Amino acid sequence: MSVSITIKNAVKRYGDAVIIPDLSLEIRKGEFFTLLGPSGCGKTTLLRMIAGFNSIEGGDFYFGTTRINDLDPAKRNIGMVFQNYAIFPHMTVRSNIAFGLRNRKLPAGEIAARADEFLGLVRIAEYADRLPDRLSGGQQQRVALARALAIHPDVLLMDEPLSNLDAKLRLEMREAIKEIQRSVGITTVYVTHDQEEAMAVSDRIAVMNGGVIRQIGTPRALYQRPADLFVATFIGHTNALDGELYRNGAESGVSLAGVRVPLRTLVSDAGPQRVKVSVRPEDFYLAGPEAGVVDGVVERSVFLGLNTHYHVRLPSGEVVEIVQESVMEDPIAPATPVRLGIKSQKINVFDEAGVVSLMAPAVGA
């Protein structure tokens, strides 16, 4: 049944182009693990290396303790769900689901029973004897999932399975996928470029860029304590501001737009230096004249229902985006001077290049 996946020093090359230079990864048994990154970051390439559809130019891949580098994909006991579903168009839904079971030469009775079980699990039993081209995108996706799971694979691999669905169906299907994964308890590797989708379904996420893993962590850790500025901007929105780290005896903090913001979350050994500060829009708040720390002028506002977004120009010339819960009154008019408060425990500080976090490791994260 379900196994852990270990990848040590994986290398992927196409000709002279190095797609993945050196990648190591540990995926726990039964975990819902997501490879997240912009297109071209190598996430699908890595998934297809795990599946066996891409050659491996270096490193070792293990399912549990078994090295699978040279194992034929047909023998890896994987369930794979493809971006375009890859449903066999000439077979009925039931035959699609039974296909992998027939390859395993199970007795006919068991094939039928298991096909029925998974038809029921993904709730497509009523379409069992139809040809797939009569099905909607969401239904085809369910067939693909049932087909992959029916063989009781060791791992489930999913390559952007929701990207061809419309927004509403995408939400519905990602709940369904999460629920089914949990009930089956199977180690799952999921590839997506949609950070919200990744946060919604994953136990842990690896954020990739340029063939390199930038950070692995729980959705909460990635959002609250990103390892570098790339992760901070890729996961959610953020304002990346230029700042200066200062130390004043026992007190340390950053000065932003000429204002000192004391922080108790910095690593203790970071000396004074120029830094990049990531402040998420919701970490600013409009404060009274006495409570605020930074002056600003409202440039424009966007009403989005639940929240209203303001673009505010700071004295340094930088424009930041801030989010406020919408109120019944008119939004603040452009050119109005405001004072902004900062939820200082939530902001993140990186070195000037934006690649090293200067935040102390959070307890329990």
Next chain:
Amino acid sequence: MIRPPGRLELWHVVSIGILAVYGLFLVYPLLGMLKDSVLTADGAFSLRYFQRFFGERYYLNTVLNSFKLSFATMCFALLIGIPLAYLYNFYVIRGRAVLQVLIVLSSMSAPFVGAYAWILLLGRSGLITRFLRNSIGIEIPTIYGFNGVVLVLTLQLYPLVFLYVTGALRNVDRSLLEASQSLGTSNLKRFFRIVLPLCMTSILASALLVFMRAMADFGTPLVIGEGYRTFPVEIYKQYVGETSQNYSFAAAISVVAIAITAIVFLLQKLASSRFSFKMNAMNRIEPKKAKPLASVLIHAFAYLVVSVSMLPQAYLAYSSFRKTNVFGNFVAGYSLSSYREAWRYVSRALPTTLLIGGLSIAVVVLMSILIAYMVVRRRSVLNNSIDTMSMLPYIIPGSVVGIALALAFSSKPLVLTGTVLIMVVAMCIRRSPYTIRSSVAILQQIPVATEEAAISLGASKLKTFFRITTPMMANGIIAGAILSWVTILTELSASIMLYSAKTQTLTLTIYVLVSRGVDGPASAVATILMLFTVLSLALFMLFSKNRDLAL
């Protein structure tokens, strides 16, 4: 797809096997022909056949004539085919389905049969000629020679243009045209500025196909060309030896012919590379109702073209029920005697035709599936060379295929002339490039993920190929195979050099009857062959559902 390096797989064996087949039946005969063209009877190297060819006006003219009539045919076919396709796809025409079937059907008889029917109609003592002469006293211009060949071939080949352009128009998104209209483009301007450029790749492809078919056609000039000599006829004459046999000279003419077709082929590739872009219509063009007067003109044009091109076959069918004298010539009255007579030939030729056609189709389909799979899914140096090799026959005229095979396999070590095998080989060479191309196109449209899904579910590569890849390709390939079957039924230019009494097909039988002037049985056999074609086409429609007709 992953390939463990160094292991000899089944597919390598298949690649090598296919290369060997091409080597034996294509490369070896062609090289042999090349060798014959520069070697004298005693084995010395000599360019004297080429000198003679280029030195004597008569021989040079055969190739120039072929070129001229192919070019003229191509122009006329485009002039008829493109407007017809445009009107057919843009405007409501009553009886569209019937119209399309008739257009396809008119391209599916052997061209020389059409030529023969036109002689019966417009020849010196043709039906229309006599009618006009006797009733009004008008002499119509002669049908023999250049004009007749171009008329017959144009009516035979414009359907290719029609089908290609119709196929291209299916991929043009309606919104492109609506955009041009919203920008103030008139209908006429829209045709020249938008529709034509969008279809240009298909137009050029069909132009090339028409040119190649016209260039290679053997029967039409022979039947209706009279003094107008073309090179396929000349090759045949040199080979069969009306005056004296001269294999080397026939080989030299063939080499020149291939050079010309190769140049035309490359020029076309160059031209069409300027127009390559991908299109995929979300909203297809829907035929609109034309204004009443325009609508009448559109109907008149479409039905006139189709009636004229169907006229020869219709007239042959009618003639087959006329009474004949003992020489097979028509006399007044009606009878079934032509069919009784025809049955003597058909009862022998039909099983032969089915055997040769069936075997050829089986081989062509098998080769197409294997080659498409290797070219699309398993790119390698070996398979790329197979890809190139498979396109080679495209530029080789049928009579050249015929003579190359005849020269290569009429002496030891391998004597095959007169056998069913050599006929099958010739048919496969003639037909395979088309079926292979369409199979490659079909497979390219099937996402590789579907096969990977099968493998991830534990199916072996071989099982995936048979259970997933082949069935998904099947519909398109069967449809293509049926069209190939029809062209094999009517093949003449290569088989005329290779057949024996044992391997005389229906088409060859018609040719023999026509050349003997036995009109009654000739038209009866031609009608029977046409029925076969109609049946095959009906089968095609059944299999292809609403798939585009592609030849």
